[in-house]
Amino acid sequence: MKSVKNGRDGRTRIIEGALRRFSQDGVSATTLASLREESGVSVGSFYHHFASKEHVFGVLYAEILAAYQSEFVAELLRHEQARDGIEAVVAFHMRWAGEHPERARLLVSERPPRKHEPGGAEVAEARRAFFKKVSDWWKPHMKNGLLQPVDPTMCYVLWLGPAQEMCRLWFAGAHAPSEDEIKGLGEAAWQSLRQRGER
Structure with missing residues (x-):
């Protein structure tokens, strides 16, 4: 149960972080590294939810x-x-x-x-x-x-x-x-x- 909860939290954090970065910098200027940093997730967690x-x-x-x-x-x-x-x-x-x-x-x-x-x-x-x-x-x-x-x-x-x-x-x-x-x-x-x- 804990892993499911963390998985949902990770996806939500990525989406919320992406909203902030994309809105501020635009999609083309946002790097994958800045997206992960804004979301506070690891590389593994990011690729668990999203391919790119x-x-x-x-x-x-x-x-x-x-x-x-x-x-x-x-x-x-x-x-x-x-x-x-x-x-x-x-x-x-x-x-x-x-x-x-x-x-x-x-x-x-x-x-x-x-x-x-x-x-x-x-x-x-x-x-x-x-x-x-x-x-x-x-x-x-x-x-x-x-x-x-x-x-x-x-x-x-x-x-x-x-x-x-x-x-x-x-x-x-x-x-x-x-x-x-x-x-x-x-x-x-x-x-x-x-x-x-x-x-």
């Missing part, structure tokens, strides 16, 4: 993305009205970034793992399920003439692109968004995504 630095990143990215998407969908489903949902998700995105800056910085600044890379299959499957849930919420509003018919990429760009750029400025220390600015981002998203003639 890229493996750690893939697992970490997939876990962060899944948690974010779960909260995103939960927030979206709280709102039956199209405009309320669009604006609430932008506010949620900014709030989540403020509450989880290291995790948000990773999602904003790092390229997600591709399908053939560690964590890539999990990320692809999570995105498929995520877009299905968002689409299920979106389609009735589209059919009712409230929201535009847009593909997932354009939906993301129009809905959260400006908020993501605000996050980049925020994380770089260039600008801290005000409540009015966050509200303005939500209103801009609605104006971008509503069908013409809908107010």
Whole structure:
């Protein structure tokens, strides 16, 4: 039992250490040695859980993305009205970034793992399920003439692109968004995504 507990602790320490290092230095600049030092684990313990630095990143990215998407969908489903949902998700995105800056910085600044890379299959499957849930919420509003018919990429760009750029400025220390600015981002998203003639 003790070895199992230590094994779980070791994996958790590696993931938490990786989050700190990747968030601060970026994945490419983080060495395996610095990752092990930050985590406080031995070489043997590290390789017991992960095959490489890229493996750690893939697992970490997939876990962060899944948690974010779960909260995103939960927030979206709280709102039956199209405009309320669009604006609430932008506010949620900014709030989540403020509450989880290291995790948000990773999602904003790092390229997600591709399908053939560690964590890539999990990320692809999570995105498929995520877009299905968002689409299920979106389609009735589209059919009712409230929201535009847009593909997932354009939906993301129009809905959260400006908020993501605000996050980049925020994380770089260039600008801290005000409540009015966050509200303005939500209103801009609605104006971008509503069908013409809908107010």
